[in-house]
Amino acid sequence: MMPKLNVSNxxxxxxxxxxxxxxxxSAVTGNIFILTLFTRIVIYALAAASLNLIMGYGGMMxxxxxxxxxxxxxxVGILAAEGIGSGFIQWPVALAVSALFAxxxxxxxxxxxxxxxxxxxxxxxxxxxxxxxxxSRYGGDDxxxxxxxxxxxxxxxxxxxxxxxxxCLACLFGGLYLIWRIVNSRFGLVxxxxxxxxxxxxxxxxxxxxxxxxxxxxxxxxxxxxGALLANNTDFVSPAVMYWTRSGDLMVMVILGxxxxxxxxxxxxxxxxxxxxxxxxxxxxxxLILGPVLLLIVVFARGGIMGLLxxxxxx
Amino acid sequence: MPDSLADxxxxxxxxxxRFGGITATDNLSLEVVPGELHAIxxxxxxxxxxxxxxxxxxxxPNSGTIHFGGRDVTGLPAYRRSRLGLARxxxxxxxxxxxxxxDNVALAAQAHDGHSFRFWGSARKEKHLRDTxxxxxxxxxxxxxxxxxxxxxxxxxxxxxxxxxxxxxKPRLLLLDEPMAGLGxxxxxxxxxxxxxxxxxxxxVLVEHDMEAVFALADRITVLVYGRVIxxxxxxxxxxxxxxxxxxxxxxxxxxxxx
Numbered sequence: 001m002m003p004k005l006n007v008s009n010x011x012x013x014x015x016x017x018x019x020x021x022x023x024x025x026s027a028v029t030g031n032i033f034i035l036t037l038f039t040r041i042v043i044y045a046l047a048a049a050s051l052n053l054i055m056g057y058g059g060m061m062x063x064x065x066x067x068x069x070x071x072x073x074x075x076v077g078i079l080a081a082e083g084i085g086s087g088f089i090q091w092p093v094a095l096a097v098s099a100l101f102a103x104x105x106x107x108x109x110x111x112x113x114x115x116x117x118x119x120x121x122x123x124x125x126x127x128x129x130x131x132x133x134x135x136s137r138y139g140g141d142d143x144x145x146x147x148x149x150x151x152x153x154x155x156x157x158x159x160x161x162x163x164x165x166x167x168c169l170a171c172l173f174g175g176l177y178l179i180w181r182i183v184n185s186r187f188g189l190v191x192x193x194x195x196x197x198x199x200x201x202x203x204x205x206x207x208x209x210x211x212x213x214x215x216x217x218x219x220x221x222x223x224x225x226x227g228a229l230l231a232n233n234t235d236f237v238s239p240a241v242m243y244w245t246r247s248g249d250l251m252v253m254v255i256l257g258x259x260x261x262x263x264x265x266x267x268x269x270x271x272x273x274x275x276x277x278x279x280x281x282x283x284x285x286x287x288l289i290l291g292p293v294l295l296l297i298v299v300f301a302r303g304g305i306m307g308l309l310x311x312x313x314x315x
Numbered sequence: 316m317p318d319s320l321a322d323x324x325x326x327x328x329x330x331x332x333r334f335g336g337i338t339a340t341d342n343l344s345l346e347v348v349p350g351e352l353h354a355i356x357x358x359x360x361x362x363x364x365x366x367x368x369x370x371x372x373x374x375x376p377n378s379g380t381i382h383f384g385g386r387d388v389t390g391l392p393a394y395r396r397s398r399l400g401l402a403r404x405x406x407x408x409x410x411x412x413x414x415x416x417x418d419n420v421a422l423a424a425q426a427h428d429g430h431s432f433r434f435w436g437s438a439r440k441e442k443h444l445r446d447t448x449x450x451x452x453x454x455x456x457x458x459x460x461x462x463x464x465x466x467x468x469x470x471x472x473x474x475x476x477x478x479x480x481x482x483x484x485k486p487r488l489l490l491l492d493e494p495m496a497g498l499g500x501x502x503x504x505x506x507x508x509x510x511x512x513x514x515x516x517x518x519x520v521l522v523e524h525d526m527e528a529v530f531a532l533a534d535r536i537t538v539l540v541y542g543r544v545i546x547x548x549x550x551x552x553x554x555x556x557x558x559x560x561x562x563x564x565x566x567x568x569x570x571x572x573x574x
Contacts, residue, residue: 186431186438193422196411203371203409204484205397205426214432 006313008306012263015270019169023162035161041273042168043229046175048253048265050222055251056260057183058215059195063118064105064125065250068098068220070242072227074132077144077237087150087158091228098224099217101128106216110209125247132239143238146231158232168229172266175222180262182218191215256297258306267305322385324349324488324518325370330379332365332542339365340376341542347488352510352519354529357539358562363522364406366539367492370520371403372396384487397426402486404477406493406522410465416476417461420448423483451479455509471502478509488518495525507531530554538562 019042026035047069054060075094084090109120138144149158158164182188193201194208201208231237240246249272257268275293279286301308325347332340339362347353355363368374370381372393380389388396411419418439424447425431425438438444452458455475460468468476474494481489494510495503507528513519514532523529529536530550537547540562546553553559 182434184437184439185435186425186433186441188434189418189422189425189438190431193411193414196413197409199373200405200409200411200480201422201426202393203373203397203403203405204423204480205394206431207392207394211431 006310008261008263008309008313011267011309015263015267016173023165027162032161035165037273037277039161039165039168039233040230041269042165042172043226043233044250044253044273045266045269046168046172046229047223047226048250048257048269049172049175049179049262050219050226051250052254052257052259052261052265053179053182053222054216054219055254056258056264057188057195058191058212058219060110060212060216061118061251062121062216062219062247063244063251064121064123064128064247065219065223066244066246067105067125067128067242068102068223069227069230069246070128070132070237070239071098071101072224073231073237073241074138074144074227075224076150076228076231077146078138080146080148080150081138081144085148085151087152090150091225094224094228095221098227099221101224102217102220103213106213106220110212110216122244122247125242126244129239129242129244132242139238141239143236143240146235146237149232149235150228164232168233171225171229175225176262176266178222183262187211187214252294254304256294256304258304261304261306261310264304264306271305322349323347323382324384325520326382327370328380328382330366330369330381331377332362332369332374333377339542340369340379343379343539343542343544345537345544345547347518347520349518351534352514352521352532354521354523354533354536355539356523356526356529356536360541361539362542363539364492365542367403367490367520367522370490371401394426397484400485400487401490402481402484402488403490404474404481404492404494406496408470408473408477410473410476410480412466413464415462415464416452416457416468416472416479417445417448419465419476420451420479420483421445423480424448424451427484447483448479451483452476454482455479456505471498471505474498474502474506475509478513482513482517486517488520489513490520490522492522493524494521495523495528503528 022038023035026032051062051065054062072094075097076090079090079093105121105124109117109124112120133141156163156167158167190206190211194212198208230241253268253272254265256272257266258264275290276286279289297304303310323346327343327345330340330343331338343366357363365374369376372391380387382388383399383401388399421444424444428444449461452461455478457472457475457479460472465473465476478494495506498506503525510532521532533550535547536550536553538545538553538559545562546556546559548556
């Protein structure tokens with residue numbers, strides 16, 4: 001299916017172009033700050049996109065998605081601390097551990113629905129938070145400094161700002177493309193069908209939970225990748241990255257941008273983190289403004305920013 | 316005509332299902348032979364939907380057994396029974412409301428066409444799934460409405476779509492829970508016409524309140540009252556059955572008198 005030319009797709013295309021050209025702008029103007037900021041934004045966009053896969057498409061309101069940021073990050077950090085600096089080992093391990101973690105959490109929490117599912121995913125993430133807080137060998141509460149970024153045998157230098165930015169952007173685009181293929185595949189239709197009407201899907205012959213679980217694991221794995229990127233970006237990983245407020249941030253990005261729209265979480269991450277950054281320069285109490293803005297979006301713009309844009313193209 | 320000596324396609328033995336103090340299915344036994352259209356009637360609260368839900372696996376019985384095609388399916392979950400060829404339509408329309416009509420049907424076809432752990436290719440481009448779906452839609456008269464989102468379809472069309480979804484699973488036994496519920500006179504007539512066609516191909520268990528339709532369609536009729544079978548016979552015999560008249564048709568006269 002060719003994407004249609006409408007307001008939301010045009011905005012998405014323009015944003016992609018802007019993201020690709022950003023390092024050029026940064027180099028020309030000498031504005032390093034904006035590149036640093038957007039590296040972080042791109043990483044969170046990837047995490048939010050993975051959450052959108054289960055929340056928007058799968059109807060699974062996970063309130064513990066930041067746990068995978070931590071799991072992926074700690075995998076990189078711990079291996080680095082133990083002297084294994086190669087990204088070819090660190091990253092696959094980060095993905096594998098995230099997948100395994102998601103498999104365990106998913107297998108247990110997907111027995112429940114609704115509020116219970118929200119609470120149990122939250123509980124698991126908090127558990128991960130406290131476990132890492134207790135890892136005294138790896139910094140405990142204070143977190144773990146990653147002294148050397150992942151080494152990819154000279155293929156790419158993660159300490160170079162633009163190279164690292166492009167790596168993050170490639171991961172984001174790759175992740176989005178993967179999610180796009182998935183949601184249109186047989187598997188994706190089943191997952192969306194289960195969101196829409198689980199009883200019906202069982203009645204026509206689908207073992208709903210099996211599909212939900214695999215979807216949950218895929219999303220956790222992608223978020224683990226974001227975690228590996230994040231640890232490299234900040235040269236640091238701490239329990240705070242798994243704290244429930246961080247999971248809340250990811251949820252807000254998805255809802256703000258538009259649940260169940262491919263590009264929504266990217267827009268959500270950009271708007272949310274930019275707002276946060278700008279407001280923090282103006283006032284200490286950025287939450288006072290950010291909160292009401294979110295309320296307005298949730299109340300008046302169901303379907304988030306992408307939903308608004310979609311309505312504009314129809315008008 | 317069905318061969319009553321044939322091995323039953325569906326055999327229910329001594330089924331019991333209680334909800335608290337109420338016995339919704341009370342030691343119920345039933346046989347459905349291949350090729351017949353077997354109607355189940357009974358006053359409101361007789362336990363018809365409860366029975367259907369146990370047959371399809373949405374609800375588990377407290378005791379008793381269900382055999383389908385000679386196999387004990389009593390403990391099997393709904394999705395496994397669907398794979399064996401048991402399909403149902405719901406009394407209260409239960410569709411994927413935010414999907415198009417054809418997506419609803421194609422998913423049903425997909426469920427019976429290998430596994431769905433395929434993550435890459437576009438499912439909407441799989442021609443044989445789409446073709447099966449289109450055929451099922453055409454079958455129920457929705458050929459022109461394939462791309463309409465379910466929530467935009469009329470109630471009557473949604474009832475027809477329910478049927479198309481069930482058909483797309485290529486069932487050996489079709490359990491229809493009040494397919495005429497909420498339909499107008501013309502829509503009902505269309506549905507009866509449709510069922511007359513379908514019964515030539517597939518064994519059907521029909522739960523229905525529309526007596527005219529039931530007596531026009533059924534080979535045999537089972538009458539439930541308070542979860543128990545009080546009669547099971549051909550339509551003419553049911554019409555004359557004293558206990559049925561008292562318990563069921565009598566009940567309806569009362570209802571009519573109130574109106």
